[in-house]
Amino acid sequence: MMKAIRLHAFGPAENLLYEEVPDPVPGPGMVLVDxxxxxxxLVDTMIRAGATGGSPIPVPELPxxxxxxxxxxxxAVGPDVSSSWVGKRVVVHLGMVPGGYAERAVAKVESLYExxxxxxxxxxxxxxxxxxxxxxxxxxxxxxxxDVVLVTAAAGGIGSYLVQAxxxxxxxxxxxxxxxxxxxLVRSLGAQYAxxxxxxxxxxxxxxxxxxxxxxxxVGGPNGQKAFELLxxxxxxxxxxxxxxxxxxxxxxxxxxxxxxxxxxxxxxxxRQLRELEVAALEETxxxxxxxxxxxxxxxxxxxxxxxxxxxxxxxxxxxxx
Numbered sequence: 001m002m003k004a005i006r007l008h009a010f011g012p013a014e015n016l017l018y019e020e021v022p023d024p025v026p027g028p029g030m031v032l033v034d035x036x037x038x039x040x041x042l043v044d045t046m047i048r049a050g051a052t053g054g055s056p057i058p059v060p061e062l063p064x065x066x067x068x069x070x071x072x073x074x075x076a077v078g079p080d081v082s083s084s085w086v087g088k089r090v091v092v093h094l095g096m097v098p099g100g101y102a103e104r105a106v107a108k109v110e111s112l113y114e115x116x117x118x119x120x121x122x123x124x125x126x127x128x129x130x131x132x133x134x135x136x137x138x139x140x141x142x143x144x145x146x147d148v149v150l151v152t153a154a155a156g157g158i159g160s161y162l163v164q165a166x167x168x169x170x171x172x173x174x175x176x177x178x179x180x181x182x183x184x185l186v187r188s189l190g191a192q193y194a195x196x197x198x199x200x201x202x203x204x205x206x207x208x209x210x211x212x213x214x215x216x217x218x219v220g221g222p223n224g225q226k227a228f229e230l231l232x233x234x235x236x237x238x239x240x241x242x243x244x245x246x247x248x249x250x251x252x253x254x255x256x257x258x259x260x261x262x263x264x265x266x267x268x269x270x271x272r273q274l275r276e277l278e279v280a281a282l283e284e285t286x287x288x289x290x291x292x293x294x295x296x297x298x299x300x301x302x303x304x305x306x307x308x309x310x311x312x313x314x315x316x317x318x319x320x321x322x
Contacts, residue, residue: 037121039069067100131281
């Protein structure tokens, strides 16, 4: 028997119950992973509430064990899987199949990545999910040392990676974050301009100081809109979410009059490249070029993790530790 978080009814975070359940058994092509860290995604909170918010992930049958990103050590293998996997530290994205919020999880052997001991579980979990999304955004953005890049939600999981990646290519980085503590974190990641978007005058203060060439926006809403308006002539906007209220609004005339390009940085094309993007994110993590900001909670306190994520009190990737 093992401990796991189970959801018996859609609704508030308190519906995530810490229970004892039978150990999963690896079938053909599967391994059993003793979980060291399980990723929590914003989509998890939507699914828990009973709506996927446009995500391709289906609403699961209940009861279910949420979670799709795990890192840990292989403890058993299915009947047709090499026993050489036993004992190896791995990270894996479970795909459409949940089961990560648990002490043990089963995963497809072809989805595994071996990870070295110097990469802890939280860093690995961040890379396999949030990191691969970031790699996809960067593939579209093609940043250079000549760019001046504004990253919204720069203290978040994707945002913190984007700040580091932009600095690594020599770009000038403007990072938006909410509150003094998060602003300091963004500055510590290398952003030359770390700005508190809670200041209603933040955009006016920035205007004229730098001319933005790239906007990387996962927030939308009023602050995403303000950031879009700061783009200089010929600027590029790449959008990948709207956690701040709704997507950035613009017209064809807006783009033509300023010579802008704008579009979604995540789409069907990238979903066909997930393995490549996972490899890219893990390489950056293992090398130390990317270091994820993480907020950890005990597995038993998954409800608090969901509350914190929904209320934006976390920094970086949220990870449950059994």
